[in-house]
Amino acid sequence: MRELAIVKELKRDTVLLEKARTQACASCGSKNSCSVSQGDKIVTIQALRNDIEVEPGDTVEIETGKLSATRVAMIVYGIPLIVFLAVLIVVNTFLKSEGLAVGLAFASIAVVYGIISIYDRRNRQKLMPRIVRKVVLPDGFITQ
Template sequence: MRELAIVKELKGDVVLLEKARTEACSTCGSRSSCSISSSDKKITIRALHNGVEVNPGDTVEIEMSNMSATRVSMIVYGIPLAVFLVTLIVMNMVLKSEGLALVVAFASIAVVYALIALYDRKNREKLMPKIVRKVELPDGFIVR
């Protein structure tokens, strides 16, 4: 998905961009009841330079990763919950102690989140938005 954003700050290979949430939320089913999409609140996005020369105040087109919110939610919430429940049930049957099984299940969540953090560090650049090009807008045009 490609969107427009405004360059706010340059930090090495990373560029801080600002954009309104209205474009990103246009297909969301909850947009009518969401306070972010109904207001003019802006969000800050970290994007990779990708070899495009930009300065603060420039309007750029960015390409967002194709990873869906459902997939991200499954990785962050679903997998740890499944591991917790399976570990709790198996350890309760093996150890015959609910308290000890609970401790082991919580420890398994810590291990899963550590693995997710390693996955995130390894794949962060692939998942970060990238600047595609600098966009010249007509006078009076406002990026929303």
């Protein structure tokens, strides 16, 4: 999905962008890297510069990742829950110890979130929005 945004701040390889929050945000795969500001419906997004020279105030076209909201929810909530329940049931069935089963189930969640964290760090560049091009808008055109 491609959208227009305004450059707010430059960093080394990334840029902070602002854009009006749209209905598309609800199903966007990159909404997890967005932080919605208090008050207005303005979204702040961190995006890869993609070797495109921009300055604060420039309007750019960005392309968001292809990771669906359902897949993100499954990774963050579903997999840890499934692992928790599986460890709880298996340990309780074979060792007949509820306390040990609960302890190991919670420990398994910590391990799963550690693995998810490693996956996120390794794939963050692929999942981040990217600047596609700098856009020159006609006078009086407002992107937000």
